[in-house]
Amino acid sequence: MLFASVSVAGICAEAQTLEQDAAAFGAREAVAAPDLSADGSTVLYLTPGPGAKTVAVTSNLVSGKSATIVSSDGNPESLGACHFVSPTRIVCNFGGLVENTTTGDLIGFNRLVALNTDGGDAKLLGRSESVWDSRLRQNDGYIIDWLDGTDNSVLMSRDYVAEQGKIGTNIVQKKDGLGVDRLDTLTVRGKPVESPRDGAGMYMSDGRGNVRLMAIVGARDSGMLTGRVKYFYRTPHSRDWKPLAESEDYDLQPLAIDAASNQLYMLKKKEGRDALYTVKLDGSLATSLVAENARVDIDDVVRFGGGQRVIGYTFAEEKRKTVYFDPEFRGLASSLSKALPHLPLVEFVDASPDGQKLLVFAGSDNDPGRYYLFDRTAKSLNEAMLARPGLEGRTLATVKPVTIPAADGASIPAYLTLPPGKEAKNLPAVVLPHGGPSARDEWGFDWLAQFLAARGYAVLQPQYRGSAGFGDAWLNENGYRNWRTSIGDITSSARWLSSQGIADPGKLAIVGWSYGGYAALQSAATEPSLYKAAVAIAPVTDLAQLKLDSRNFTNSRLRDRQIGSGPHVAEGSPIKNVTAIQAPVLLVHGDMDANVRYAHSQRMDSALRAAGKSSELLSLKGLDHHLDDGTARAQMLTRIGLLLDRTIGK
Structure with missing residues (x-):
């Protein structure tokens, strides 16, 4: 049985002024994009500073001590999310907008930065820019697999930009497109895993360090997107890409690869609504319907633990619902619902690799939400953080x-x-x-x-x-x-x-x-x-x-x-x-x-x-x-x- 000391009922307070209400409800969430350390003792998350400033913070859930790692002022870059690579190393996403002074267009950019948990030894993870770059590098890329967290390495999809107009030398970068490197976040030395491909728009791993899915995005000679995407997959232990499916206007959405069952979970249309299917990646492409809903779209899967196995799926009718395949998690979700009866929106946010410590979010219509650390071994549930502490004690609307x-x-x-x-x-x-x-x-x-x-x-x-x-x-x-x-x-x-x-x-x-x-x-x-x-x-x-x-x-x-x-x-x-x-x-x-x-x-x-x-x-x-x-x-x-x-x- 789970036990928690929870107070969710609002306290009737005196009427607030307009300015007080505006400040309280306009405040950004105190906790965003939380990530649990491998030992389950520390949470890494984003919290707002004054104005547009955002701060990355670590908070020890045992001692209660917090430390600031890095921040952004929102002009022009803003912190998007941070993630543990190891107990002492993290990767943060910085994004923003700059104006093209020629056209007046606002151009988005994205940079991935690795740094120590004390804020030191910061390094850019994207490819180095060159004055000879043939095109604008808007995005460094994205992490497709955080691996096992033991050697500060990640599997990163990186944007390669070919050089042009460079003369008088044979040292010219000719690779262009999206590739995948296994990257040491301390040294930024990379080992090529997938050669860059023009037109590649996405890669997906199986959560165990193997690239198993690739998307080639359709475009005209002018570079304009057509809305057509071709997907390719690999069977286990093979380097050959095989055709998987074609999508028109993004009517097919790959969600996750479950390595244990060697299958892809994806959304595709059934009678005009998104349904959840599995596709075997063993060469047979055997496809099975997992779930459909007569009223709404199935919208995602739920993943958990090392290797990110798929344990359920989600959809939203009048209220959001999660259906768990895994009987253990079905029982755990039921127990949490009983322990938190006034907070029906329960989500498993993150877990330690061994699955024994879980970061859980619970909220409702009149509670902005709170985060709990659940220790499955000790069977303890402890409130760790409030999503909006400035609204605590207020009577909110149902x-x-x-x-x-x-x-x-x-x-x-x-x-x-x-x-x-x-x-x-x-x-x-x-x-x-x-x-x-x-x-x-x-x-x-x-x-x-x-x-x-x-x-x-x-x-x-x-x-x-x-x-x-x-x-x-x-x-x-x-x-x-x-x-x-x-x-x-x-x-x-x-x-x-x-x-x-x-x-x-x-x-x-x-x-x-x-x-x-x-x-x-x-x-x-x-x-x-x-x-x-x-x-x-x-x-x-x-x-x-x-x-x-x-x-x-x-x-x-x-x-x-x-x-x-x-x-x-x-x-x-x-x-x-x-x-x-x-x-x-x-x-x-x-x-x-x-x-x-x-x-x-x-x-x-x-x-x-x-x-x-x-x-x-x-x-x-x-x-x-x-x-x-x-x-x-x-x-x-x-x-x-x-x-x-x-x-x-x-």
Whole structure:
């Protein structure tokens, strides 16, 4: 039996000011990307510093002592994740954006750095750059196998760039493309495992140091991606690549290779939804269906321990679920659920190589989550870290899955968050469509929805047609090509709030981020009398411009295909419909956004003002699409709170 001393019930506190709520909910998670040391005694994780700063920290779970290893200031590089290579050596991922001064495009970069756990002896793991490089090296590569952690080595997919224009010497780097090296992270000496190949986009190991899968990404002579991928595999103890499968528009997703069973786990379509299959890598390619769901896509597998064996799979209906193949883990998950009855979202985050010590995350809709160390030998479960300590002791809102009838009779899944202690009757309310559009919300803690609920607003998150995870029919191509259906579902959701008596029909607002911001603006244009305020964070405002924004990138043709051509492009662009908008608009955008360019909000703000509309633009300098800066997020939430208080009241 498992025992834990857990306190998850919120404590009723005095009403907080807008600024206090904005700071508390805008703060970034205190623990991100945790990684457990081989002996299970230490956790390596990222934690936020002031503003956009991120710090890599080790915390000893026995002594409670913590130490800072390295940090980034977010200008331009940011820490992405760190991982133990050995007890004294780690590898960290640094990424960021820089501007191409010729084209004005924002170019992403990624660098892998190895360093000691005291922060010393830092070394870049990517190939050395040369002034003769024939192309830009955006990414060093990625680690495909962390090996056994005994000799500071990793298996790394590395980007090789051929040199050109170099004369007067025979020493010219001619290799080009993605290869795999076994790399000593102390000396950065590499032993070639896979020769670089032009067109190689991905390699996968079996978790035991053997490269077993390769993807060749289709591209035209111009370099533009076609969306077609060819996969090749190896049988055990062979160096020959054999054809595995072809994918069109990424409709096949390899997930993991289980070395013990010598099979690949992958997602592919079955009756319009992603199902989980295994494929034998013994030369027979015998394929078996492992799992399917009649309502939603299977989305991933669960791996565990040395060699990363596959122990289960996951999917999200109203709530996320994990199904374990392994009876031991099925029983363990059941025991943890009983020990943590108020924290139903349980995840095995990491484990020591022997599997005896587990880092476990547990959370819920009204608990941001906490990390535990479970010692299977001692049968002890001890709370180690809080995901958001700044919210500890607050009474947070509960989230309820609901179903909403669309105008054409379809059933729209959604999540309803009500202000703590408030009756679901005639409340001011916010519709909060998600981004993507090929994404979805899930039941659990959502800092933006919780902020709005804390300010007294009911919050509805509709999973409109265009959302991912519910199969191809619900995806409906995407929310740009078929924007009328997506926006129509959002409108039906807003009207449902009023028809059920939950919302005061005169006190509705809409808030969204990315595609959600697009949806907020387009909804305000198509239903001008429905909403009293619209907030758009990093929104797409012009579909034709979105296509042009990709013209210098390899995904240009894929973006063109996603949006399409025809009258729907202008009709579905908020910037072409500013005269219809009546509600006050707040735009929020980072000026280093490579996903949706800052110009989308700049031009929208100018167009609204020119049309005599009420518009504010909050520009956040140096930040990208995700606004990973606690100070900036607090500033944004304060501005949102002021607008909502002024227009729909608490």
